[in-house]
Each structure stands twice: as structure tokens, then as C-alpha cells.
Amino acid sequence: MAEKSGNGAFQPAGDCPVCAKHRGEGPLAGPVVFAGDLVVVSHQPRGVLGHLFVETRRHVASLDLLTVAEAEAVARAARLTAVGLRAELDPEFVFSAVVGRSAAHFHQHVFVRHRGTPDELPWTETDWPGAPRGDAVELSARLGAYFEGT
Template identity: 50%
Template structure:
């Protein structure tokens, strides 16, 4: 397996250390994977229901994950999807791995809000003027509720 120890230059590795522009609320973390919510950006709030699932180890693609990392990411996606569905009652929970800008595997798990009109693109809730928004306290409370779905009993 190739050596991917380029963590000093990786925005996601920096995020895991709690530094940089990508740091968001952590929903779940264990020895193999970190799940966090999209960060609060400039403006009046954040659209709830957008998670990132990332291996702790710096690895660029699915092909280079270990089996334990693979199963940890799959389990986190399953738990996260169930959590988003239960807590936000979306029309749909989407999952994708694109890897276009940062060479550290990161799986996107995000919702389409129930009232979002069909003429908006499936992946572009930010374009919807009436999108639901949360402030920092509401987002922290949501992340606490989401975190309970990552326990062994779910």
C-alpha cells in the first residue's frame, strides 16, 4: 500500500487536529473514522444535515483503505443516514464520494429537506432561498442528537 503520510499539507488532516477552515462539529469519532457536520459559514446560519465521514489515516481513495477502515466508514454512513433520517425527516439522504479537491477520502452524507421544491438540483440546497437554517447553538444540539445514533445499540 502506498505511503500517504502527507498530513502536514492536508486540509482534512488539519481538520482532524482541530485547525484550519474545515473544522466543524464532531458527531462521532473512533480510532478509525471521524464524522463531522458541515461548518457554519459566513451569514445567517447553516443548513442542517450535511455530514462528512473521513478516515483518520490520510488516504486518498477507497482502493487504499484497509478492511477495518472500510467497514468503519460503511458503518458510519449507515449510522449517519439513520440519524439524519430520524432527526430531520428529509425527502432523501444522499451519499457520495467525489474527491475532487482534497486528496483525503471524505464521504458526503447530506439531506434534501422535505419541503424543497423539485426544480432545485438534488445536491444544491444552498440555492433554495427558503432553506432551513440553524445557528451555532441549534447545530450543536442537532450534532448531540445525531451522535446518539452511532452507539452499538443502533
């Protein structure tokens, strides 16, 4: 099934990099924190610790096309992700944004600004020399505990 993206283009679900990611395929596949019926939460596959994605399971292009149940599940997952990141990484800030047009599949970024991030870097910049790196698989497993019972 194809969904119309915000710019009017269609992207078949079979060609979608986020759908491939949910199947554990492609360059976007990273450690999974939570996989529910409506949303999937995962850590970026490489780079700095603390940049996660909340994505709808269903191939849908944008926020306004989500069902009420999907929007509620996204909001709940984003909040639990932020709570977990705050507790596990003790960042300066936890940000959330729906940005980008690289994939016509709804995805929300939830990411930290680590303490010590140079002040001159924009709020969206997470990767800098000295940024905390580590085991994203291990962090994802710890963050998964925040989803228990959901």
C-alpha cells in the same frame, strides 16, 4: 506521510485540510458527531443543517486504498449517520456520495434533501433560500447518540 491522490499528485498529511480539521483547525472544522479509531463524522461548519462528512482518520486518498477495516468503519458510520438524519430531520431523502477532489483525503458526504427543496435544484444542492438552518452543534450532539456502543 504523503499519499498519492487519484490524479497522481501527492499531498503531505501535514498540509491536508481534512487532517487539520481532525485536529480542530482550519475552515473545514465543524461540530464532531463521532470520532473513532478509524473514522471521524462531522457536520459541515456552516450552512444548511444535515450535511455531514465521514472521513478516515488515516490520511489516505481514495476508497480503493482503504483497508478492509476502514471501509467497514466508513460504511457503518455512513449508515448510522443516515439513520440519525432520517430520524432527527425527517428529510425527503438522505443521500451519500464520494465526490470531489479538493482534498487528497478520503471523505464521504452524507446529506439530506429537505422537504420543500425546489424541484429544479439538482440532488446535490442543499443550500437554497428557505433551506432549514439551525444549530449544527446541537444536531451533532443528537446524532452522536446513534453511535453509542460502537
